[in-house]
Amino acid sequence: MKNFLNKVNNLIDRLVPKLEVSGLEVSDGLVRFYDIGRGKHKARHILLRLAPGVVVRGKVVNQEALQDTLLELHKRVSSNPKKLISVVASIPINNIYIQPFNLPILAKDNLKESAELNMRMISPIDVSKAYYDWQEMEENLSKDQLDMVAAFVAKDVADKFIEALQGANFGVAAMEFSSLGLIRAALKNGLISADTPSLLLQMDQGGLGFAVSHMGGLYFHHFTEWDRYMNGGKNIDVVKFKEGVVDEVRKLINFYLTNFKTGDIKNILIVAENFTEEVKTALQSGLPGIQVQTANFNEVNSAHGAALRGRITRSQDASISLANLSAIDVFRKGQIADFVSIWRNLTFTTFGFLLLVFLGSALLLQQTAERVKESDPFTSGGENSVELVRLEKQAAEFNSNVKMLQALSSKAGAAYPIANKLTTLMGGSVSLRRMTIAMSSGNVTIGGSANAEELARGFKDRIQSDDQFVEVELPLQDFKPQINGKIDFLVRAKLKDFDS
Structure with a gap:
């Protein structure tokens, strides 16, 4: 967690x-x-x-x-x-x-x-x-x-x-x-520790600042101005200054010990730009057993x-x-x-x-x-463009012919049994000249030739007697004598269905 x-x-x-x-x-x-x-x-x-x-x-x-x-x-x-x-x-x-x-x-x-x-x-x-x-x-x-x-x-x-x-x-x-x-x-x-009390002395332009650290936090502080260590003028009395610093530190240590009898201040850190060594020496001399460290304000x-x-x-x-x-x-x-x-x-x-x-x-x-277009052989020049158009036209014609042949093949497959039946009904008495079967409407047109009208009418009667054909006709106007003595005729009928 x-x-x-x-x-x-x-x-x-x-x-x-x-x-x-x-x-x-x-x-x-x-x-x-x-x-x-x-x-x-x-x-x-x-x-x-x-x-x-x-x-x-x-x-x-x-x-x-x-x-x-x-x-x-x-x-x-x-x-x-x-x-x-x-x-x-x-x-x-x-x-x-x-x-x-x-x-x-x-x-x-x-x-x-x-x-x-x-x-x-x-x-x-x-x-x-x-x-x-x-x-x-x-x-x-x-x-x-x-x-x-x-x-x-x-x-x-x-x-x-x-x-x-x-x-x-x-x-x-x-x-x-x-x-x-x-x-x-x-x-x-790492100059002081949160586990032990310490005293920090800061010396700057304003004066001397004393701070007591307890458990890593501030417990007490005290400030002393430089004027206290001067002899009426602008110069610091060094002897008076050293004695005064030691005295202030001793008071703070005793104050801390009065409130926290379980521990004593043994560590002092001086933070200053000047007088660090003089103060360090004075503290070590006046307070035996005290460990003194120094640091500058950049640290x-x-x-x-x-x-x-x-x-x-x-x-x-x-x-x-x-x-x-x-x-x-x-x-x-x-x-x-x-x-x-x-x-x-x-x-x-x-x-x-x-x-x-x-x-x-x-x-x-x-x-x-653009790079693909430039590298395409069919679009990179005028001659190739003409060739592409010609090939496309041939492909279209080929596809159209294939579709037509497929349609014819389908229709021929359905018309073959009918044509075979009509050939049987001729019985050898008439000859077939042409035959048209409309698959969509079922209309059948048979053009043939016979030696006499009776033979043509007999062919028409045989068709009429077959149940697969209705509306069978052989009009007189469709008899046409030929120069060779034969008679051409035209029989029209309608298919009832293709499967009989």
Whole structure:
């Protein structure tokens, strides 16, 4: 049964093309687009720098400039400026509030309502001015509870990102934040495991983002700006920076251990372009027993993680999304339009192909007929044409003669017994000169010769006495004396039937 369902799903995938959803990250200093690719289409990774002051501390300050950059990105992704490009958008974590919570197992039957109620109670900001969502981490059977995590963002923060994206013709399938995508991309690349907890440290232009991964999903994140490690100027105090990073990591490890006493964080992944070795050395020195790995943003980035989420069917996507309903509605309308467009193009292409096949077949048959005509000896020249006409005429005459002979043969076969009987009735007293038998009407005409009229009348009487003949006549005017002394006569009669 499972194999049958897999075959059905494969058939549906072939008949109904999947609508692509890519990943798009917006941070303080850049816009990053990631398309995983499929089949012949290779993965695409496009990076555009933002001018200073466009996005600051995770908020859109210059929406027009951000939209212009996104329009430039749209040009690089698609040659059609009207095409709605579907994306899972990722924004900085600076203003995203994360709050773990749990529900009793019994609440699973009304999970959505229970989670909604709990989020309203634990929200750090006014829920009427916020977008918020949740996702399930695991069922903790030992405590008879469901471990959940909720995220909150102010509406005015998220809306500016969404408006800029929609203004550049990007459809927002979901709005997430960088820590979610970063964990997803690190799992995909095998840098962390879903079986063990990990801590991810992302260092970029905006600051330092810390994220705790539990069971392959986000449990908690924390953000620290670069200003914290400066000595009143624009330069970072390296000693202060190293000590601060180690201190932040230690706090997060202790926070995790307080809530999950069954496991400890032993793996740290640093994703950065600069200071990677310095931070790695500081963590290994300050936290003995910790395994530290490093990666750059070309290997691991939240846009890639968002693109991985885009491969999930929308109805099966249970990750946190902080987009408003109107943005999702725009995306769905765009998906429907793309779906209709795909099938319309597929239909036109199919009919166009069939038309070309029919036209090609007709042309091929016409050329074949012309070649046959040219190679036919009876149609290739004038003399052959005349010869063909002559042969056709001879064939027609031959067929006509055959039909006539067949008819005569049939009639002769029927008239032979009658002629034989009339010859017998002559009795040697008269001689036969001619005999006519009309098979259709049964009329018989006998022309003969006798030495005297009495002999001719005797022949007529013998015919009349035969039951096969009726209306036997020998008129006087049909007696004609001949120069040799004999008399020619003409007897007329009618046959009753041919079988007597």
